[in-house]
Amino acid sequence: MTGASPFSYDRLLNTVAAWALALLWILPLAYAVWTAIHPAAYEARFDLLAPLTLENFVKAWQAAPFARYFLNTVLLVTMVLAGQFLLCTLAAYAFARFTFPGRNILFTLVLLQLLVMPDILMVENYKTMRLLDLVDTIPAIALPYVASGFGIFLLRQTFMTIPRELDDAARVEGASALGVLWRVYIPLAKPTYLAYGLISISHHWNNFLWPLIVTNSVETRPVTVGLSVFSAIDSGVEWSVINAATLMTSGPLLIAFLLFQRQFVQSFMRAGIK
Amino acid sequence: MRNVTLKREWVLGWLLLLPSMVLLFAFTHIPAVTTFLNSFYSTPRGRRAAKFIGAENYERMLGDPVFWQVLWNNLWFALGTIPVSIALALVMALWVNDRLAGRGFVRMAYFTPTVLPMIAVANIWLFFYTPGFGLFDQITGTLFGWPATNYLGSPETALNAVIVVTVWKEAGFFMIFYLAALQSIPQSLKEAAQIEGANRWTIFWRITFPLLMPTTLFVSVNAVINSFRLVDHIFILTDGGPNNASALLLFHIYEVAFQHWETAYAATLTVALLLILCLLAIGQFFFVDRKVHYK
Numbered sequence: 001m002t003g004a005s006p007f008s009y010d011r012l013l014n015t016v017a018a019w020a021l022a023l024l025w026i027l028p029l030a031y032a033v034w035t036a037i038h039p040a041a042y043e044a045r046f047d048l049l050a051p052l053t054l055e056n057f058v059k060a061w062q063a064a065p066f067a068r069y070f071l072n073t074v075l076l077v078t079m080v081l082a083g084q085f086l087l088c089t090l091a092a093y094a095f096a097r098f099t100f101p102g103r104n105i106l107f108t109l110v111l112l113q114l115l116v117m118p119d120i121l122m123v124e125n126y127k128t129m130r131l132l133d134l135v136d137t138i139p140a141i142a143l144p145y146v147a148s149g150f151g152i153f154l155l156r157q158t159f160m161t162i163p164r165e166l167d168d169a170a171r172v173e174g175a176s177a178l179g180v181l182w183r184v185y186i187p188l189a190k191p192t193y194l195a196y197g198l199i200s201i202s203h204h205w206n207n208f209l210w211p212l213i214v215t216n217s218v219e220t221r222p223v224t225v226g227l228s229v230f231s232a233i234d235s236g237v238e239w240s241v242i243n244a245a246t247l248m249t250s251g252p253l254l255i256a257f258l259l260f261q262r263q264f265v266q267s268f269m270r271a272g273i274k
Numbered sequence: 275m276r277n278v279t280l281k282r283e284w285v286l287g288w289l290l291l292l293p294s295m296v297l298l299f300a301f302t303h304i305p306a307v308t309t310f311l312n313s314f315y316s317t318p319r320g321r322r323a324a325k326f327i328g329a330e331n332y333e334r335m336l337g338d339p340v341f342w343q344v345l346w347n348n349l350w351f352a353l354g355t356i357p358v359s360i361a362l363a364l365v366m367a368l369w370v371n372d373r374l375a376g377r378g379f380v381r382m383a384y385f386t387p388t389v390l391p392m393i394a395v396a397n398i399w400l401f402f403y404t405p406g407f408g409l410f411d412q413i414t415g416t417l418f419g420w421p422a423t424n425y426l427g428s429p430e431t432a433l434n435a436v437i438v439v440t441v442w443k444e445a446g447f448f449m450i451f452y453l454a455a456l457q458s459i460p461q462s463l464k465e466a467a468q469i470e471g472a473n474r475w476t477i478f479w480r481i482t483f484p485l486l487m488p489t490t491l492f493v494s495v496n497a498v499i500n501s502f503r504l505v506d507h508i509f510i511l512t513d514g515g516p517n518n519a520s521a522l523l524l525f526h527i528y529e530v531a532f533q534h535w536e537t538a539y540a541a542t543l544t545v546a547l548l549l550i551l552c553l554l555a556i557g558q559f560f561f562v563d564r565k566v567h568y569k
Binding site: 035 | 283284285286287288290291293294295296297298300301302303304305306308309312365366369370372374375376378379380381382383384385386387389390391392393394395397398399400401402404409442446450451453454474499503505506509510524527528531532537540541544547548551552555
């Protein structure tokens, strides 16, 4: 099929262009890595033989309470994910398999959240958090995202593809509504949970604006806000240290992505198509 | 008997929904309504409670040059990021979908920016843009002998510099959707066209591109919403400056609410943002509808 010679010339050109773009695309990250693993003296001087060092990472780690920031982010991401899985599963089950008055209106209201994210309503949400006396706590960062319109929609779509016969069979055996959900629906929707989980984790690991507003102490700040605070007082901090800190905060996600590249890409695809 | 089971189903359905609905109302629907209501009141200060002032906030907004500038910036930002990142995403997807040498690396290179936090991305690029010292100035300096340029610090280039960063971050994300769509196009269509003697260019414009139309629309919807929602990098790169040259609407709302503490005026600006999003949604709904019939 690809035997003809003008065809392979075309292919060569495409390959070269694709690679050129790929190198251009990876360049910013590669450059950040380069400055982070070399002494500050080499941050703007390209020398292949420059000595390698981890000193920048050590400096960054000591200059700001990154350990605490990481703990906060992990707590936040876990809290959001656990809440989303629980609440979105229940809501999606209701929308997929139950008939009750008001179902369509409520579903429209859920979909509305795809357009109007909680970040946009930050002023009012901040007031609510003050009213609940939750300002500067990790639950305050998590709560607005727990009932996720996207999650409910995604899981509902998956649940609707599960044949009703399985549902009926489990019921004949005496399973309750929640028993059916637990034994039939959730196991069959595992790929969707994986996809949604990866998207949710990467989204909330990276989220910035709302955490910035609702936190104001080291004990609650996630890494993104911590990083911005760290690089904002940059008068004395060297670029190589800032780059090390930047890589450090995105590190876990980046490594996870490189290890599970296929799952990541497929998750994003799956979530996008449905 | 049947009636009783029906009623039980209703109650069960409502109960399953209850926790989600409580949170959705608490953090999305009720705040949207109170934002609208608060836009007709003055900002409460100290012991002075908010008082009804009618459309005064709206008059102020319409007469506020900063509001118009920010809106204009947002429009320019959308026009600058959306077509470029979508076109790049499509090209990337076509390449990665091909049997290309080193495809794994190329795909990883395109997609990696998507996984990075916007704050980290901004930090990396801030270093690039550093006048005299960053990579940009080093390259243009050695190649063309240009003097050091403060891309982020001058009003003419600040927003464009932000646009470049956004395109870098988003193109790989949109690529994924095109990739998914490309893989669902039956190979037989292309083979049939090849037998008819069509070249790759014709195949792309007559077969692939039209079949990708729904994806293009889906991606556009996402891109437009993102262009009004994505402001994290502005905090790091320019802080909206110089002189609001790179401030976007949501960023401006943040400034008004949490730096000037004018919450009522911020509510008014939020209403404007919600209105824009609704108009976009309605517009796209009709546009998408028409295109789907065409398919």
